[in-house]
Amino acid sequence: MAMDLKEIETLIKEALPNAKVDIQDLAGDGNHYSAIVTSTEFSGKSKIEQHKIVYNSLKGKMGNELHALAIKTKEQ
Amino acid sequence: MEQQTKDLINNEITNNEVCLFMKGTPDAPQCGFSMAVSNMLKILEVNYKGINVLENQSLREGIKEFSDWPTVPQLYIKTEFVGGCDIVKEMYESGELKKILENKGIVYKK
Numbered sequence: 001m002a003m004d005l006k007e008i009e010t011l012i013k014e015a016l017p018n019a020k021v022d023i024q025d026l027a028g029d030g031n032h033y034s035a036i037v038t039s040t041e042f043s044g045k046s047k048i049e050q051h052k053i054v055y056n057s058l059k060g061k062m063g064n065e066l067h068a069l070a071i072k073t074k075e076q
Numbered sequence: 077m078e079q080q081t082k083d084l085i086n087n088e089i090t091n092n093e094v095c096l097f098m099k100g101t102p103d104a105p106q107c108g109f110s111m112a113v114s115n116m117l118k119i120l121e122v123n124y125k126g127i128n129v130l131e132n133q134s135l136r137e138g139i140k141e142f143s144d145w146p147t148v149p150q151l152y153i154k155t156e157f158v159g160g161c162d163i164v165k166e167m168y169e170s171g172e173l174k175k176i177l178e179n180k181g182i183v184y185k186k
Contacts, residue, residue, distance in 0.1 A: 047163045048145075055146050063146040068109070071162050 002030030003066045008058065015057030016041055026070075034070040042075045081138035088152075093182055094124035095152040097139045102126040109161035110149045116168045121185035122177065154180045 019039035026032040042050045050073040100106030129136040143157045151158045167173040177184045
């Protein structure tokens, strides 16, 4: 199963409206993406917490419809 | 999650100072992300136990619930969840991973 790049971006931005989201389709197969997410919401949180916010925004799709998403979070 | 699975995970992370829940084994990883973390631990010459979640479907699902983390690999050091591939890679590159190993008294190549 694959997921559209725009769909990932939309879900992340729904959860983090002020975030800057930069997604790339790494293999061009709709299955392997990388996302750089920059948000003020991340400040004061551990990396694990930051990544969990992004995973949660994807509403359970991570590891299912979405096979691989490399995440990099940055505090604004 | 079944109690049996929970006990299995608790036993592994308690009995092995460094535990990597992964797809495949350290010698034959079956996913690029698992291979990446495995290789970083090898470079640091850390003695770790690789646990192949592909051999056990209830473990494969259970570890996600146990850590509240949706993906594999997952690295545990001294019973503490450290992160998945992206986080471990960032910590490896920044030198933070060595700091954690040092602080937790794990032997590694300095």
